[in-house]
Amino acid sequence: MKNNVSNIHNCYGCGVCTASCGKKIINICLNRDGFYEPYIEDQNKCTECGICLDVCAFNHEERALKTEEIQTKSWAAWSNDEDIRRKCSSGGIGFEIGKQLIEQGYQAIGCRYDINEQRAEHYIAVTVEDFVQSIGSKYIQSYTADAFKLVQKRGQKYLVTGTPCQIDSFRRMIRKFECEKNFILLDFFCHCVPSMHTWKAYIKMLEPKIGKVTYASWRNKFEFGWHDSWIMGIDGEKTSKPIDWYDSYNLIIKEKKTAICSRMSRGDLFYKLFLGDITLGPQCQKQCKYKYAKSSADIRIGDLWGRTYQADQKGVSALVSFTEKGRQIVESLRGVTLIEHPFEIVAEGQMKKNAHQKEIRSAAIFLLRNNVSITSLPFKAIFFAQRVFSKIKLYI
Numbered sequence: 001m002k003n004n005v006s007n008i009h010n011c012y013g014c015g016v017c018t019a020s021c022g023k024k025i026i027n028i029c030l031n032r033d034g035f036y037e038p039y040i041e042d043q044n045k046c047t048e049c050g051i052c053l054d055v056c057a058f059n060h061e062e063r064a065l066k067t068e069e070i071q072t073k074s075w076a077a078w079s080n081d082e083d084i085r086r087k088c089s090s091g092g093i094g095f096e097i098g099k100q101l102i103e104q105g106y107q108a109i110g111c112r113y114d115i116n117e118q119r120a121e122h123y124i125a126v127t128v129e130d131f132v133q134s135i136g137s138k139y140i141q142s143y144t145a146d147a148f149k150l151v152q153k154r155g156q157k158y159l160v161t162g163t164p165c166q167i168d169s170f171r172r173m174i175r176k177f178e179c180e181k182n183f184i185l186l187d188f189f190c191h192c193v194p195s196m197h198t199w200k201a202y203i204k205m206l207e208p209k210i211g212k213v214t215y216a217s218w219r220n221k222f223e224f225g226w227h228d229s230w231i232m233g234i235d236g237e238k239t240s241k242p243i244d245w246y247d248s249y250n251l252i253i254k255e256k257k258t259a260i261c262s263r264m265s266r267g268d269l270f271y272k273l274f275l276g277d278i279t280l281g282p283q284c285q286k287q288c289k290y291k292y293a294k295s296s297a298d299i300r301i302g303d304l305w306g307r308t309y310q311a312d313q314k315g316v317s318a319l320v321s322f323t324e325k326g327r328q329i330v331e332s333l334r335g336v337t338l339i340e341h342p343f344e345i346v347a348e349g350q351m352k353k354n355a356h357q358k359e360i361r362s363a364a365i366f367l368l369r370n371n372v373s374i375t376s377l378p379f380k381a382i383f384f385a386q387r388v389f390s391k392i393k394l395y396i
Helices: 016-020 082-087 094-104 128-134 144-148 165-174 196-210 268-276 281-288 322-332 361-369 377-395
Strands: 028-029 035-042 074-078 107-114 119-125 157-163 183-188 215-218 231-236 260-263 299-303 317-321 336-340
Touching: 016 028, 016 165, 074 082, 074 094, 094 128, 094 157, 094 183, 094 299, 094 317, 107 128, 107 215, 107 260, 119 128, 119 144, 165 183, 165 336, 183 322, 196 215, 196 231, 196 268, 196 361, 268 377, 281 336, 299 322, 317 322, 361 377
Parallel strands: 107 157, 157 183, 183 299
Antiparallel strands: 028 035, 074 317, 074 336, 107 119, 215 231, 231 260, 299 317
16 A cells, blocks of 8 residues: 555545645545545556645644744634625624725635535635625535645645635645645634535435525525524425526625525424534544644634623624734725624534444444435434433433
8 A cells, every 4th residue: 555645534535635635646535434535546647755644634623823832812703795695694794804905906715506516616716706605504525635735835825715624634734736826725613524425415305396406505694683593494306497697796685585485493393403413424424633622724713602792683703813924814894893802702502522422323324324214214313312321321
């Protein structure tokens, strides 16, 4: 076996190794449990340079951004544009950062939903209109390889947005290639990622009613407010025409009503499997190094939960800079509201530890792997068992 990432399994699936390989022989694909991991397309072409292992965050115990480099400053933040604030998952500050950096000549690497592949994917936006596709949360693991391979290591400036593990690996890569000054790295408070089998089973459940999915929105606070915004908004070929993302910016930023509007507070099955921690990846539950204040990004964003803004229904972003570069970017933002708070207030309600692996995870993944419907009797038994285990733990 050669000295490359083919020896690594159940990793973060960040895909940065694909961009770092000079021979371009690395790609990522879903493993049997529905999580991305790398594979070598032609082992004979591998020169065993070791770069793919050097940039792999999963392959290192420490984070790329050292403790002595971190300069933390934190704010409550939101866009002053009411349309942007309403459309985004929290206060719209992530979109404002990308929008304003694009206007300064940066290209923005963000995440959108691909209706053809029915997956989240990273892409490169060169205009604000392109970047609109990145609005909103996507609570599934993203396919990054195609976008990351297009990144130029010299000259062009980029904003790169991703999960903390994706950003940690990306930091390692741009340091390896000595081009860190051209990049601004942004991550977010991350719960974990569920198996892609979860998402595929969910949309398969909906297809008889709406047809092939043409639009998906994981967080929508328009109808019920920010604090009850755990909603799945879904449209399909039978209910709506696909969105033309290259239509005018002002049209797309407006709210879109969907055929399916399923709330977590009313028992949405995707959220029960995801936020119930039933189908999460072992890499997230056992080897995540990025909870709370642990990051390799310049900037971190998220929802500012907690008591300070509990009456706000429009959405407030948690905004944290970890580097001097990040602080300068934040403090140069226009058309936003920034209110400085201690980190403990800004991060209130965010996870401090990794999600625990549930006793019923193996059974749930097995059922998903074998295309068992999430509305079937076996899954009803899974949900019942989960409730029983939770009650037992309360008494223990």
